[in-house]
Amino acid sequence: MNLVVRSRRAVLPEGERAVAVHTEAGRITAVTGFDDVPANVVTLADDEVLLPGLVDSHVHVNEPGRTEWEGFATATRAAVAGGVTTIVDMPLNSIPPTTTVDALHVKREVAKGQVSADVAFWGGAVPGNVDQLRPLHEAGVVGFKCFLLDSGVPEFPPLDDAGLRAALTELATFDGLLIAHAEDAGVIAAAPAPHGPSYAGFLASRPGAAEESAIARLIEAARDTGARVHVVHLADAGALPMLRAARAEGVPITVETCPHYLTFAAEEVPDGATSYKCCPPIREEAHREALWAALVNGDIDLVVSDHSPCTPDLKLLDEGDFGRAWGGIASLQVALPVVWSGARARGIPLADVVRWMAEAPARLSGLPAKGAIAPGRDADLVAFAPEERWTVGELRHRNPVTPYAGRSLRGVVRRTWLRGEPTDGEGGRLLRRGVPE
Template identity: 85%
Template sequence: MSLVVRARRVLLPDGARAAAVHIEDGRISAVTAFDDAPSDAVTLEDDEVLLPGLVDSHVHVNEPGRTEWEGFATATRAAVAGGITTVVDMPLNSIPATTTVEALHVKRSAAKGQVSADVAFWGGAVPGNRDRLRPLHEAGVVGFKCFLLDSGVPEFPPLDDAGLRAALAELAAVDGLLIAHAEDAGVIAAAPPPAGGGYAGFLASRPALAERAAITRLVAAARDTGARVHVVHLADSGALPLLRAARAEGVRITVETCPHYLTFAAEEVPDGATALKCCPPIREAVHREALWAALADGDVDLVVSDHSPCTPELKRLDTGDFGEAWGGIASLQVALPVVWTGARARGIGLAEVVGWMAAAPARLAGLPGKGSIAVGKDADLVAFAPDQRWTVGELQHRHPVTPYAGRDLHGVVRRTWLRGRLADGAPIGRLLRRGGVPE
């Protein structure tokens, strides 16, 4: 199959310009001048920019076991509708958790034949599975997720310091990657428990110090073992100096943040608004603005959704009780326009946003065929109208609960191509191993 897609603005690794992208057998075979295209080329509208398909390396699909929370079919339809052509599925909230090769096979079997985007998988590092990390690595997971405190689900317990170091030592031998939910259990145990509808009370139950304490432990363990580590969903800007110092001394550590930490602020969260409950929590505006500055400065590496939906009942919308509600935000389909809306308001360009949401997650997950428009890459493309305004309404997610409902945003995804095929929600996605090798 051959196809040419051209636009007056194509976002290439060296900048935006008019170009024609030539596709053969699902890969980009050439990038030429705009006029160097056949008569049947697909030509974007003048208000559209051709972007590379985004990569979201932090998605909780929850299938099997909790498919009523989301599922591969609905999650990947939402992804391609939002310009995300590759998702990396988290190892927890599904049952079984992806902590053994056998569980990975179960996960892949559940996903096969129903994904609209390409899907890769994280493995899990939990107490007692050190001897299963290398087999999972060899089976093609892109890396390993761990928690440094209770995960919220019993089938995915946290690592203590000895377990963390044991896992890192095992992974260092194969240059594997460990990604960590970094909040400290001791700090949170000493804080007042959350209860009721007051957001201030929930915020106090998970203080910023919890992130800093856990990141300090992670840095020390990475330093001592030489392993690669990554901090997921950073909310506390006070941890940035720790991360900068660690990198300066050669610790191999990267960090991500999420659209909700770049959009909302604790001062603005109404009491009872449990759609905004997540862990770590959305912090004050000073953290939000510092995270934007850290992205611009290169101190935060990437932006991913941490799409973590559940059934509406579990969000306790009826009572608005932050102590009882499930912590997780659904945002997969709207991640690009949400981040772009915030970026353009701060004078940040589309190229930077795409770098954070396509190229950087592809590097983190070890998917070299993804993340940019370049010869040899998969022909994952997005027609994006950055100036069009719209209001968030019905989405492709399984459930409608999202804090972005009714929000006015800039940027509309009009078409998405996956390996040169129009991604319209049909199950054309592939399951990927680390390195981007298809199953």
């Protein structure tokens, strides 16, 4: 199918303009003037903007092993409904975790034939698997996730300082990437334990100092080994000065944050509302606004969902116990309108949102065919109506629990194409660092 889509507004790497996007065999072949089109062109409505398909490099699919939490079929259907045409699956919460080549093969076999979006995979760095890092890299994972404290699941233990440095030393030999959940177990152990419905109590149990201490350790290890590192889901704005300084001196470190840290504030989270529980926690309004400023200033590189759902019973919604409820926020389908709503309210252009949610995650994940409307890229396209209002209701995630339920947002995804084809089936592919299977 040779699809041509034109729009009076399209977000391109060089900015917004009216264009026609020509595709052949799933790739963009040309970007021309709005009127330079054949007869069988698809013309977007006047209130729609043409965007590249988003890349969400932080998604917990959980299949196999915990498919009742989320699976490839439901996660990718939710993704394309939200304008996300590529996801990168996290290595933990599935059983087995993706810490060996054999486990990667298991996950790929399970995913095959049931994905509506393209899917790439992170490997895992855990104690004792340094010898698996190069083989996993050669098998096509985009990088390696580690935890610097208990991950919450026993089959994915954290790295201590020696393990962190051993992994980074190995990754530096082939320019591999380590992405780290950066909270300090010692700082959290010294804080009051969370219990009951008090959100303030939960927040106090995971102070910002825990992020800052762990990020400082990560920076030092990256500096000493020369390996590339990435901080996932930054919530604490207090870490920004050290990150800025490290980047200025040439430490190869990048940073992401998430829609929930840009949307909610601790002062607004109701007691007992465990749908808001995540780790690191949603912090105060001052942190939220500082994270927005850091995105605009380039101190944070990208925004990804950290879609981490579970079954409703694990959220303990009836009890509202923040100490015992599972931590994780489901947001894959709503990430674009959530971030756009916040950006629009702050006068931030849509092109910036596309850079944070398409171009930058594609670059982090080593997926050069993704993330932009440009010749040679995959024809992953989204028709987005940025001014249309809607209220979050039924979603395509496997489990419906989300703190965004009932929230009024701006921006509706009306159509999505994956490699030039409408995303109305299971046409996704499994990617090996950007190469389709």
